[in-house]
Amino acid sequence: MSLTVCKFGGSSLADGNNIARAADILLRDGARRYVVVSAPGKRFSADEKITDMLYACWRECEKTGSCAEAFVKIRKRFTSIVAELGMEGFGMDAILDETERAIEREKSADFTASRGEYLNARLIAAKLGWTFVDAAELIFFDEKGQFDEAKSYPLIEQKLKNCEHAVIPGFYGTDACGKVKTFSRGGSDVSGSIIARGVGADLYENWTDVSGFLACDPRIVQKPQKMERISYKELRELSYMGANVLHADAIFPVRKGNIPINIKNTFAPEDPGTLILPSVQYGKSENLVTGIAGKKDFTVIFLEKSMMNAEVGFARKVLSVLEEDGICFEHMPSGIDTLSLVIESKYLAGGVLDRLIEQIRAAVSPDYVRVLENIALVATVGHGMAKSVGTSARLFGALSAEGINIRMIDQGSSEINIIVGIDNDDYEKCVRTIYREFFGEGNKTAESVL
Ligand code: ASP
Secondary structure, eight states: OOOOOEOOGGGGSHHHHHHHHHHHHHHTTTEEEEEEEOOOOOOSOOOHHHHHHHHHHHHHHHSSSHHHHHHHHHHHHHHHHHHHHHHGGGOOHHHHHHHOOOHHHHOHHHHHHHHHHOOOOOOHHHHTTTTEEEEGGBBBTTTTBBHHHHHHHHHHHHHHTSSSSSEEOSEEETTTTSSSOOOOOHHHHHHHHHHHHTTOSSEEEEEEEESSSSSSTTBBBSSOOOSEEEEEEHHHHHHTTTOOOOOOOGGGHHTOOOTOEEETTTTTTOOOOEEEOOOHHSSSSSSSSSEOOOOOOOOEEEEOOOGGGTTHHHHHHHHHHHHHOOOOBBBOOOOOEEEEEEEGGGTTTTTHHHHHHHHHHHOOOOOEEEEEEEEHHHHHHHHHHSSTTTHHHHHHHHHHHHTOOOOOEOOOTSSSSSEEEEEGGGGHHHHHHHHHHHOSSSBBGGGGGG
């Protein structure tokens, strides 16, 4: 029998009705044996997430030693969820009392923030009649604060082996000192991926409030096509460039275990969603381009020096300057006598840019230095591009027909990604143009949405 690990996000578990819906989904398929849950999220756009309320609790606790005032809202929210589920007899009050005391006792931001997942998992386990297994006993971090694979996976396997069904809180684990530590925000995706790998699941279902990934940002193109299938590599390129449905770190554990992820919609469970597949299972790509993503606000430092190609150590010296200043670069396209550094502008504010250029001049004496600011990067990603002739010609042709000036081009060595640098002001137009070129006119562009 196949084995599925599910993760439900905060909006899928925001109130009692949603939790009942998630429980229904879980019970409908016998392969769904383990579920990782987020804390209740927003019920409407102005609503507050439980995790944000818990951070407020922590701030109160830090100041006064008590979280009594801020905890009232959390208690109220869980009490209403309990009432909506008709679970008044479950004893949530006592669990909430104990949690409030534990927050005051532990005096830790991470412990406090983790209690949303903890409380929700306790409640959902009772609703389903499944075993609650605390993530603190399954997921571990090393002394550097990194996820400790060697310790966690054997424990996950061993602890869940004899457990037919389990509910596990997302977002946290235990650090090297035995204290609760959280992942970064949205980290329940990562917990789900780790559990899926640990139990050797056949599938990781990530249940959220959208029916999968879209080929580009719906705020720029109205109703863009949905991606039915995407490879881990493509997802990595797109999420790195700003497309976010899934926490970026959630990709690695399942990818290593060759476990597919299915992004599913709790509110439209019959929709197939998007299937994220390891390359070995991906097969032939039907689309030339899978998706388009981008980000604004980069700076390009363009260096030119004749005979640069013959100068041993040129790039190393330039990169050493960046390293000494603790600045990371995003891309480094180069020509025979030219080299460009693409850096997020936020790292160069407050005089850092001028200092950096001076240091580069001192290190490598370039003939010419030029700086382009307010640059946006747009990545066009797809496995299909590698094997078909003329994709970049189409891309650049479409941009030139729209009068968009390309300031920089970078085609990564992966051959599944072409990145263009354009002025920030051309960003939306650029995304729309590329979308139209590769996905057709069928979907109206959303000039009106902007
Ligand atoms: N509840 C946490 C957050 O709001 C983690 C998660 O939902 O994945 O970031």
